[in-house]
Amino acid sequence: MKKYFKHILLLAAILTGVTACKDKIDSESIFEDVPVLDENSATYEFDKYLYENYQLKYNIAFQYKLDDESTDMDYNLVPVGYRQAQIVAHAIKYLWLDVYDKQQGPEFLKLYAPRIINVIGCPAINAAQGTETLGVAEGGVKITLYNMNDIDLTNMPWLNKYIFHVMHHEFSHILHQTKSFPKEYEQISAGKYDSQSWQYRSDAEAYSLGFVTPYSMSEAHEDFVEVISSYITDTREVWQDRGFTMAEDHTHIEAIDEDQEGTLIIATKIKMCKDWLLEKYDYELDSLRAEVQRRQDALTYDIVMNDAYDK
Numbered sequence: 001m002k003k004y005f006k007h008i009l010l011l012a013a014i015l016t017g018v019t020a021c022k023d024k025i026d027s028e029s030i031f032e033d034v035p036v037l038d039e040n041s042a043t044y045e046f047d048k049y050l051y052e053n054y055q056l057k058y059n060i061a062f063q064y065k066l067d068d069e070s071t072d073m074d075y076n077l078v079p080v081g082y083r084q085a086q087i088v089a090h091a092i093k094y095l096w097l098d099v100y101d102k103q104q105g106p107e108f109l110k111l112y113a114p115r116i117i118n119v120i121g122c123p124a125i126n127a128a129q130g131t132e133t134l135g136v137a138e139g140g141v142k143i144t145l146y147n148m149n150d151i152d153l154t155n156m157p158w159l160n161k162y163i164f165h166v167m168h169h170e171f172s173h174i175l176h177q178t179k180s181f182p183k184e185y186e187q188i189s190a191g192k193y194d195s196q197s198w199q200y201r202s203d204a205e206a207y208s209l210g211f212v213t214p215y216s217m218s219e220a221h222e223d224f225v226e227v228i229s230s231y232i233t234d235t236r237e238v239w240q241d242r243g244f245t246m247a248e249d250h251t252h253i254e255a256i257d258e259d260q261e262g263t264l265i266i267a268t269k270i271k272m273c274k275d276w277l278l279e280k281y282d283y284e285l286d287s288l289r290a291e292v293q294r295r296q297d298a299l300t301y302d303i304v305m306n307d308a309y310d311k
């Protein structure tokens with residue numbers, strides 16, 4: 001029985017480390033066999049799409065059919081609708097896989113991307129705490145996304161909240177767990193982390209203390225990946241609230257007022273994340289962010305569903 005650290009990204013709840021036991025998950029080569037694609041199946045076209053664009057290309061299994069073995073039995077869950085599953089798969093290809101593929105190459109995704117993306121139809125509500133779990137990552141191998149029956153391609157804040165912020169957040173955990181986390185990062189906000197009551201802080205309060213989100217205040221590793229994920233996905237308007245302006249072509253952001261302490265701390269953190277990604281992975285955060293922002297601006301239903309961007 002292998003043990004994996006189960007990481008849960010919560011919207012507003014105290015993060016507690018939970019260790020989950022999972023069998024049969026291997027980060028190397030679990031999907032080498034060609035799946036049985038039944039041409040007479042009603043889902044044949046979509047299953048073929050997933051095989052070609054996820055499994056064959058990146059060794060990623062996109063799971064949309066709810067089964068007992070791969071779902072968290074603590075929640076009352078419903079499966080994602082077939083149409084919604086197709087939209088999620090195309091959206092992740094458009095705003096996540098294609099972006100990393102274009103910048104870092106397919107081998108990067110094959111090496112570091114989660115092996116399983118598990119998609120659930122309804123939200124995961126923690127009734128006792130009155131909170132909602134946005135996504136769960138298990139050992140860097142599997143990411144579960146909830147609430148996918150509500151997917152709406154016209155609602156970018158929703159897409160970022162439930163899919164892309166979660167994906168970049170968890171993926172960044174995989175990257176810092178694979179190569180040594182920068183120790184000096186822990187010093188920037190040492191003494192300011194608040195693992196017990198971060199959820200009671202407002203966005204504005206977090207910004208003023210040098211954190212990009214209230215959740216960043218839970219601890220340094222969460223802070224680190226929240227900076228990367230927020231830097232990539234958040235729009236010009238959100239960065240304005242944090243005291244930054246964004247270049248027209250999205251290539252960089254700049255502090256509006258250098259005297260704002262919180263803004264300065266956030267700028268220091270962004271710089272450290274950028275330097276670390278470049279040094280360890282030859283990964284340029286500004287360029288990845290610019291590509292994501294351009295795709296967010298260009299997003300239409302037709303572009304996403306027909307894989308028509310840049311072609």
Ligand SMILES: [Zn+2]
Binds near residue numbers: 009222
């Ligand atoms: Zn996290």
